[in-house]
Amino acid sequence: MPFDDKVKDEDILSGLASLHQALTEGFDRIERRFTGVDARLGGLEQKILDVRNDVARLETRMLRRFDDVDGRFDTLETRVTRLEDRIA
Secondary structure: OOOOOOOOHHHHHHHHHHHHHHHHHHHHHHHHHHHHHHHHHHHHHHHHHHHHHHHHHHHHHHHHHHHHHHHHHHHHHHHHHHHHHHHO
16 A cells, blocks of 8 residues: 555554454464474373383383392302302
């Protein structure tokens, strides 16, 4: 629209209404994208917690097995010591 000193109030209001509509649509689009990102991050957080729980269970099993192996070594060392005492 060419510059005119006699811009009508209706033209100004119409321009502001168009600007308002464009801003509203833009912010709505941004809000939907953020909502989508939030949903994806929520799923990712749950997957991370699941992996952490799996790792904790595996660590517990591994430590239990190490304890079992240590117990077996202790038993073997005791038996070897007894055999050595008999031989000596």
